[in-house]
Amino acid sequence: MHEVFEHTADLGLRIRAADLPTLFAEAAAALFAAIVEDLNTVRPEQRMEVELPADEREYLLFDWLNELLYRYETQHLLCNRFEVKLDEAGLHGIAWGEPLDRDRHALSHEVKAITYHALKIEPTADGWLAEIIVDI
Template sequence: MKRYKLIEHTADIGLIAYGNTLAEAFGNAAFGMFSIIAELDNVVENQNRCIELKSSDQESLLFEWLNRLLYYFDVDLLLFRSFKVNILPGNRLTAICYGEKYDRLRHKLKTGVKSATYHKLKVDGIKNEVQVIFDV
């Protein structure tokens, strides 16, 4: 199954992510976002971060989820490549994210992502599909 597809947007870039469950689609959106930021092939999983979020609705939950991951990239220079995501009732999310600290010598960075945006943000809980445009 295809994990995500990039969407072109003149100044920015976006993606649609798929999954068998909505949680998987959230994980694939995160994977897609880090694939925009870096080549992930060389990234090993020797670090992890646990994330817990509660939001007002599913779209905001997606926005906050992706932006929390960007926070870890800025502060700890972590490149994540695998995500165990649970979506719980009440627009809550828990996740364990695995990846590695950016290493100039081994990793190739591509495009900086400043933030997820609310523009055209979509969460489809029936098709288990999410869409997001990033500010890059």
């Protein structure tokens, strides 16, 4: 699950999940939920893969979201379904979505960038929590 939290000029994303791969997948959904008003209007018709080398947990989450944002901006591909595997080599992600169609997709924010500010991933009693602030 994910929600937004207060940040004066920008937008904070707070994500909770039972395990780390789900946390990463949910974080991607949170990112696209900030971009498009209703994620349910996106059809998971196209598939793309993302491979990232291992790094610190926080940096890997940052890189994953950043890669999706870059592909959205250059290929105009909106995604709403994600699968993530994490192992020693790094992250293997799959995202499903479709090209932006302004007639069907009401856009919400232009996310300029993912920021490192107050970026965190931490264990909780029932899983994991991540917080990330995106620049609007």
